[in-house]
Amino acid sequence: MVSCFAFILVLGIVVDDAIIVGENIHRHQERHGDGLRGAVEGAREIGKPVVYAVLTTAAAFLPLLFVTAFGQMFQVVPLVVLPCLLFSLLESLGILPAHLAHGRRRRRAGPWRRFQQRIAGGLLWCVRRVYEPALESALRWRYVTAALGLATLILTGGLALGGATNFQFAPSIENEFMTASITMPLGTPAAATEAAVAKFEAGAARLRASLEAETGVDYFRHVATMIGDQPVLARGGGRFGRLSSDVVASPHIGEVTIELAPTETRAHTSEQLGIRWREQTGPVPEAVAIDFHTSLLSTGEDVDVEFSGRDLDRLRAAAEVLKGRLAEYAGVYAVADSIRTGKAEMRLDIRPAAETLGLTLQDLGRQVRQAFYGEEAQRIQRGRDDIRVMVRYPREQRQSLGTLETMRVRTPDGGEVPFSQVALVEPGRGFASIRRIDRSRAVNVTASVDPQVVSTAALIGDLRERILPAMLAEFPDVYYAFRGTQEAQEEAVSGLRTGFVLALIMIFGLLAIPLRSYAQPLIIMGAIPFGLVGALWGHMLMGLDVTFMTLLGLVALTGVVVNDSLIMVDFINRERSTRGEAIQGEAALPGGHAPVAGGLEHAIRQAGSQRFRPIVLTSLTTFAGLVPMLADRSMQAAFFIPMAASLAFGVLFATFITLFLVPVSYAILDDLQRLPRALPVSLGAARRVSDPASGA
Secondary structure, three states, X not given: OHHHHHHHHHHHHHHHHHHHHHHHHHHHHHHHOOHHHHHHHXXXXXXXXXXXXXXXXXXXXXXXXXXXXXXXHHHHXXXXXXXXXXXXXXXXXXXXXXXXXXXXOOOOOOHHHHHHHHHHXXXXXXXXXXXXXXXXXXXXXXXXXXXXXXXXXXXXXXXHHOOOOOEOXXXXXXXXXXXXXXXXXXXOOHHHHHHHHHHHHHHHHHHHHHHHHHHOOOOEEEEEEEEOOOOOEEOOOOOOOEEOOOOOOOOOEEEEEEEEOOHXXXXXXXXXXXHHHHHHHOOOOOOOEEEEEOOOOOOOOOEEEEEEEOOHHHHHHHHHHHXXXXXXXXXXXXXXXXXXXXXXXXXXXXXXXXXXXXXXXXXXXXXXHHHHOOEEEEEEEEOOEEEEEEEOOOHHHHOOOXXXXXXXXXXXXXXXXXXXXXXXXXXXXXXXOOOEEOOEEEEEEEEEEOOOOOOHHHHHHHHHHHHHHHHHHHOOOOEEEEOOHHHHHHHHHHHHHHHHHHHHHHHHHHHHHHHOOXXXXXXXXOHHHHHHHHHHHHHHHHOOOEOHHHHHXXXXXXXXXXXXXXXXXXXXXXXXXXXXXXXXXXXXXXXXXXXXXXXXXXXXXXXHHHHHHHHHHHHHHHHHHHXXXXXXXXXXXXXXXXXXXXXXXXXXXXXXXHHHHHHHHHHHHHHHHXXXXXXXXXXXXXXXXXXXXXXX
């Protein structure tokens, strides 16, 4: 599924190189009418920036190879994208020019040809009547234009940090199954577990009836109930084996699974139905844990706080305090801890009087074990089997605790004393399991969060800043750490952050090589934050939450948005070099609205006019390639839509940045480069005016 998504993702990107090369060849062929000459000159002129544009895109996808934890499943994305990009480069610079060199034949003015001419004429009209006047105004008011761009960036960042977009590390993916798992105290008989599971079945029946009355559609396909462990396939019994008839191994575990109608036919999501199922079932006080699973993909509990320390009683107390605080939040449900009591047991201790008889606690425990479990007397070989002969009390006596009270204990000298005179018995329960972290005992407190009511990120932030610091003051010997989704999020985001920084460094180095400048790559990379602006506005427009997939899309976006900007800057440099203008030759005028140097203004206008058509076409094809993913409402596509939205809307918004803000930034950079040489001239002129002896 991830591989298919990667192919859809790269679909709109791979045609960019062909569009850029093909459009430049077309421009040269239109200039002098020679197809072969135009193909050679057009491909040669655009070859170097196209190569580096592809390399920057590849550098942006490389960090996905090194994402750990939850993000490891997406390592296949660069393995699909990178070869596609490299082969598209080979095709656009090697094969496409050969086709276009012989493709300019005289065509009849048919309907399709007239349609093409209208589109080309419309683009030309847009360049002449709309884009060039707007670009000229932007260059004249370049500092105001740059300020508006910066204000847009700050406004979008403020909206994102202010809660306009909700962050969910792993979104709830629509599922066609709902499962309710119930765990009873260890040692609970199967009949008691079955009675508890019946409450979930009754709740499911009430939910089914209410949904059918509400929508007129039966949302349920099948309902399956299970007590104990799932049956395993025994050997033999046909192609798929046969179900074993072993006794239920864990009678304290129960589960109810509901198969829902397909996603496209339902008006409610599986998560919404799971919440309603919980409400219809009501509380089950005899259960120690109840878990509802409604999402197709889960990285752990929404809230998972792990307490660790030496004293288990202190850990229990801290867990109870946190459970009480979590229950106060609206939208937080299924609050539980990981403390599980084991089976009922009798704890033995020795009396002081027994020590005078030479008895130890080890002697006492060994004799009780021999009486009820047995002591191996001998082994008998029967064929290939080894038969153990155990000596112990008869079955009737082993089934009653009264036998323990009437038991007689042998002393080291061979005598016998009543059990009650040398031993103490205390009933209790052991632990189902004991977890340790760094040699300390650990207890986890978990909870689920309804994203429609409260943000998980906001809840975790409140726990970090307010709740847990106050608890540490009350329990100084208890330490805490976030596990579950938060732990996976920190690991994945940390790896992605490191990869993003490395990608930026690689992109900067790749841009500096063809431009032969350390300042101009900053102009091109300035489009990256505005691509992020487009991605966030796209999420708000589509009502999507920002997820880890969004972050993956933003990393990939960094390489895509610099492509057109690189070619734009390269064409400006080429135009300036063609006209023989010295880049640093003119002094800037004082004031915020200094006119651009004449040669530079002409070069920017020419480059903008020449690059308008390929920039618009590459952005539209990239966006159109992702539209099927954005419009897909299937269960599989829901997980990838945030990444597709990041790329689609980021590229679309970056188009305006490439057409306006990149030329404006180029002009501002030229002002800054000419400013140190302009200051001495201006200061000298000021001195001549103020000095009467100068004769000026």
